[in-house]
Amino acid sequence: MHETDDLGSLAGDLRALASAPAELLVRGTVVDEQYAIERVIGSGAMGVVYLATDLRLERNVAIKLARERSPIALARASREAVSLARLSHPNVVVVHQVGALDGRVYVAMEYVAGATARAWCETRSAREILTLYAAVGDGLAAAHAAGLVHRDFKPDNVLVGDDGRGRVADFGLATSESVTPDVAGTPAYMAPEQLRGEELDARADQFAFCAALLEALGPRRFSRHVEIALRRGMAPTREARWPALPPLLAELRRDPTRPRKVVALGAAPVLAAVAVFTATRGGPPPTVDRCAGGPPRMAAQWSRAEADKVHAAIAPAGSPAWVTAVADAAVLATDGWTARWSAGYRDVCEAGWTSALHDRGMECLARDEHTLRATLESLAEPGGDPAKLDGLVGRLPRPEACADPLYLAAEVPPPTEPVLARRVAETQDELARAMVLAAACKLERADELLRTIEARPAGEYAPLVAQIQFHRAWISRWRDDNEHALPLLEDTYYKARTVGDRTLAADAAAEATLALIDLSRDADAEPWGRLAEVEIATLTDPQTRSRILRALSVLATTRGDPARGLDLADRALEFNRPLADLHGLEATLQERAQAYDGLGKSELALADLDEAAAVLTRAYGEHPEIALIEDQRSLLLLKLGRIPAAVAAARHGLAVAEVTSGGDAAMVNHAVGGLGVALSHAREYPEALAMIDRSLAMTSKLEGAHSYNVASDLNNRCDLLARMDREAEAADNCTEAIAIWTDVTGKDRAEIASAELNLAQARIDLRQFPAAIIASERALAIAGKQPDGPGAPLALIARATARLGLGKRSEGRGDLEKAIALLDASPASNPAWVAGARLQLANVELHEGHVVAGRTLATAARDAFEAIGDERLDAAQKLIAQLEATR
Amino acid sequence: MSDATTAEDRAELERAVRAACDTEAWQDAVTLAIRGYGPELLGYLNALLRDPAEADDVFATTCENLWAGLPRFAWQSTFRTWAYTVTRNACVSFVRGSRKRRSVPLSSAPIAALAAGLRTQTATFLRSETKDKLAEIRAALDPDDQTLLILRIDRQLAWREIAHVFEPESATPATPTMLDGRAAALRKRFERLKADLRERLGR
Known part of the structure; x- marks a missing residue:
């Protein structure tokens, strides 16, 4: 008889786990x-x-x-x-x-050394993707001409060599056109007739080609005529598609900014003369380029001398390496932005729009140019905070938006009266400057500038009033004065809606959402979040959309809906990735990590934090934000039980904070506190206590003795002291933390539940069981409202322990059984907790004479403790021995 | 290609390899053996290491070790069992070595597994929950436990043969009594593993 015969209900799963299919060929064959x-x-x-x-x-x-x-x-x-x-x-x-x-x-x-089109396209622009697919389409069309249908065209079947040439591969399913095939292929790219298993012709490949290309372009901006061409290629009936690939490919290659062979008759002799001239000289035809004005305008703003000045202002000689890296990055980013602006200029100039739209495109570019000027001025001022200056270039508006008619249409048109129009344009330039000043943390000067703007006559123009008000609110948010910002933002929203400024309305709703979250008024933030979500649906600018989606993700995760937070962060990332804004990307990754963490997917959260840190490390080497990321990484590693790694992350975080803080005590202090917590889990008690005490002293000094973070430190200290068997002091610290938190944040907060739990544990260790029951019930009352979290089962375990301590065996059993059921169902569970509860329950069973049940529980606990190297292994083994003896 | 897929194929192959060894035609013996058993050994390494490049590297080491060890192989088990012993030892020393060398890539392995799990979760129409759970469990299995599952269930080796495979490296050959003891211990371990998997699968 073989093992597989008596595997019972497990047979299928065990066979799947044991499956190790032999390879077809081995090396050297x-x-x-x-x-x-x-x-x-x-x-x-x-x-x-x-x-x-x-x-x-x-x-x-x-x-x-x-x-x-x-x-x-x-x-x-x-x-x-x-x-x-x-x-x-x-x-x-x-x-x-x-x-x-x-x-x-x-x-x-x-053999093609390179990547599949799927991987290749991830980092490419719409233009590069179109060029690749048009060439690949030529290959596919040639196969069609030879009588072949591919039948499984998809991005994974297109190989892009290191030479950049795309090749169609894997005609594995391909068959001669006359043969009726069975259904095979990849559903996502299959034409309807293929899904129905009907006879296929080249137009099924056309469908797959268009589906693949549309997917590759994703959220990138591309010309409307391309979309129309692809939609036709994906028509549900093949008769409605393009008759063959070549005309579709020609349409994809057409550049709509260049008129189609419309040469004015009067120009013909000139062209002929040029041709003669060319023929005799053999050089390129000297044409007049009307649209070459972009680069000289940028050169006037951004010369090498200007670049050197900016670099020297951010990173004077002798600066630390990371500050020099910030300066390098700022120069590089500005190089890139000015080139994009010049390209945008050409796009607007050559677009062949109506003159009104053309003018608005040019005004938009002029406004961006002005923002660049203001940004460069801020950067070139000596003595700025490198960490704050770093994001400035990333915050520059996207010049591509000026060449997008949809974006321009979403803006409020300028007033028709010419004098007012000029004043409004000037005021908008000034507003952009105020925004840059605020972002560079020069809040006083930003304020002053706003006051001057408000005093001007153009300040009464309604669309402008809304914009000015938004900027004022924005500056208040930079000052952390959310109470002041909130009514301004709410009012801005309604004003923006009234004048039809959708972008501003979306921004105002999103900022109001964030202000309410910062004020811990999560419930009030909800309706504003929904408004922001509705508003962005009509926007096309990826920068705005990613920013607002990120804000909404913060809201969802904070409100206890990490699944939605994850979805929103994913959507934000889609917009972030193609943008040049490194800090936007890194912030969204951090946000997605929070959402993953909330879903109990700590490893994925960790991966996002790693990527966020890598993004910064690649650009700067060291950066203050890395210290904050390391702090979060350390916490996640603790959750995963990877204690040495958690300590290492916290130590690295502190080292980075000390190097990059530039005297920002709060930042260093944050890292000190994080290291204290990690060390206490690593049982490095003396050093842990020193760190937590250092943090406590500094937090009290910075924020006052009655602040949120002081309560955090006290709660951490309580946990540590309990581990050090100093339970009485621990209980005092927890009690104090609870009092402060209740006062500062109100009741019913998860952090209070955690402190109550720590308190219950300390009371149990002190054998003060009735007090322990009270604390655990308070924790239960709060945590019970979050059914998926670990708070409720842990509180039940604490109450069970206290009840058992008082000899209330059946009540204790009830709590334990409920806790185990909850932990088994919770995504945020931990094997050590479950095993601990089983061990306690096994003990109850022993006392009640249920030897078999007790042994099953104790064995499960023993195996779990053994697997994770928990110190309670001995206790489990002793209990098993006792149970054996009883039998 | 003549991989040994049936019991008759295997018996035939064992005879051929032994005949080559008897005439000290070591190269012929190893070539025959690797052609016959290579695919299943490489399949085993792929399942265990879950990284084709690493599996290839360890497979290369295995082939060298088989070649070098063949003259000393005393035919106390079948060649196939001995080949699994050599493969497992190569794998164990590879994992040990790589764990010392680079802790970071190894710790990122479960992340990759989780990411794969997530991708499959999005394609819900393709995968059931249990399959995802299986992938998770497989990723968390101890290599020895997985070896036990593969050899016993998939490769259907006898307990004594498995005891051979789990023989410590460089130990003096085990007596039949020792082998029986070890087989019994492995059997117990297998039962514990089944109970554990049953619990993890919620059966």
Whole structure:
């Protein structure tokens, strides 16, 4: 008899866990005396792809070997080989040979070192993606001309070599057009007729091609005519699609900014003269470029001398390495931005818009140019805080938006009266300057500037009033004066709606949401969050959308809905990734980490924090924000039980904070507190206590003895002292923390529940069971409102322990059973807690004479303790021995 | 390609390898053996290491060790069992070595597994919850436990053969009594593993 016979209900799962399918080929195998197998480079449902060396021709080839032995597949592959041999195109992977190996089909083909189109497109612009796909489309069209249908075209079947050339690969499903196929392919890219299993022609590939391209373009901005062309290619009936690929590809290649062969008659002789001139001189035709005005305008703002000045102001000689990196990054980012502005200038100039739209595009560019000027002035001023200056260039508006008619249409049109229009434009420039000053933390000067603006006559123009008010609120938010900002933001929202400024309305709603969160008024933030979400639906600017989606994600996660927070952060990231704004990306990653953490997916949270830190490290080496990220990483690592790593992260965080804080005591203090907590888990008690005391003293000094963070420190100290067997002091610290938190944040907060739990534990250790029951019930009352969190079961375990201490066995049993059920269902559970509860319950069973039940529980606890290396292993083993003896 | 997939194939292969060894044609013996058993050994390494490049590296080491150790192999077990012993030892020393060398990539392995789990979760129409749970469990399995599962359930080795595979490296050959004792211990471990998996799967 074999083990598999008596596996019972587990049989299927155990077989799946034990499955280790033999590989088809191993390294060194020589196929058909020609191809020496090197290694596996990919595998799919149909077969495995190997890298191999062609021994005759001394080149690398890819060998695709089918999994199944099938004479039909062999016959089909032979047909395919003949067809593909007829086809030689730079955008189709070359097939060298098709053969049979032990009844399986293999195809030896050109090895393309590079990436799939899916991976390649992730970091590319819309223009690059269009160019790639148009070329790949040529390859596909050539295959169609040879009578082949690919039938499984998708981004993973397009290989992009290191030379940047795209090639269609994997005609694995391809068949001669006349053959009716069975349904095969990848559903996401399949034409409706393919899903229905009908006979296919080249138009099914056209559908897949368009679906893949549309997916690759994703949230990027691209021309409307491209979208229309792709929608036609994806029409549900093939008759409505393009008759063949070539006209679709021509449409994709058409540049709408260049008129289609519309040469005015009067220009013809000039062109002819140019042609003659060219023919005799042999050089390029000297044409007049009306749209070359961008680069000189940028050169006037941003010369090498200006760049050197900015660099020297941010990072004077002798600055720390990270400050120099900030200066390098600012210069580099400005280089990039000015080039984008020049490109935007050309786009607007060549767009062939109506003159009104053209003028608005140019005004938009002029406003951006002004913001650049204000930003450079702020950067070039010596003595700024590098950490604050760092984000300034990233905050510059996207010049691409000025070339986007949809974006321009969402703006409020300027007044028609010319004098007022000029004043409004000037005032908007001044507002941009105030915003830059505020972002550079020069709040006094920003305030002063706003007051001057308000005093001007143009200040009465309604759309401008709303904008000025928003800026005032924004500056208050920078000052952390949310009480003042809130009514201004609410009013701005209604004003912006009245004048039809959708972008401003969305921004105001989002800032109001964030202000309310900062004021701990999460419930009031909800309706504002929903308004912001509605408003952004009509916006096209990715920068605005990502910023607001991030704010909404913060709200959802704070409100206890991390799943929604995750969804919103994911959407924000989609917009963030293609943007040049490094801090936006890093902030969204941190936010998504919070959402993952709330969902109990600590490893994913950790991965996001790692990426956020990596983004900063790549750009700067060291950066103050890294200290904050390390603090969060350390907490997550503690949750995962990876204590040494948590301590290392906290130590690194403190080191970075000390180097980069520039005297910001609060930042260093934050890191000190974090290290204290990590050390207390690592049982480095003396050093932990020293850190927590240092943090407590500094927090009291910075924020006053009756502040939120002092309560945090006291709660951490309580936890530590309990671990050090100094329970009486611990209880005092917890009691104080609870009092402060209740006062500062109000009742019913998760942090109060955690302090009550710590207090209950200390009371239990002091054998003050009735007091422990009271504390655990207070924790339960708060945590019970969050059914998925670990608070409620932990509170139940604490109450059970106290009740058992008083000899109330059946009540204790009830609590433990409920706690285990909750922990089993909770995503935020921890094996040590479950095992602890089982051990306690086993003890109850022993006393009640239920030996079998007790042993099952104790064994499960023992195994869990053994697996995680918990010190309670001995206790579990002793209990098992006792239970054995009883039997 | 002549991988040994049936019991008859295997018996035939064992005879051929032994005949080559008897004439001290070591190279022929190893070539035959690797051609026959290579695919399943590499499959085992792929399942255990979950990284084709690493599996390839360890497989290369395994082949060298088989080659070097063959003259001393005394045929106290089948060649297949001995090949699994050599493979497992190569794998254990690889994991030990790499853990010492680079703790970071190893600790990121569960992250990758989780990320894979998440991707499959999004394609809910393709995967059931249990399958995700299985992937999680597989990622968390101790390598020895997984070896036990693979050899016993998938490869259907006898307990004595498995005891051979788990023989400590460089130990003097075990007596039959010792082997039986070790087989009994492994059997117990297997039962515990099943109970543990049953609990984790909520059965």
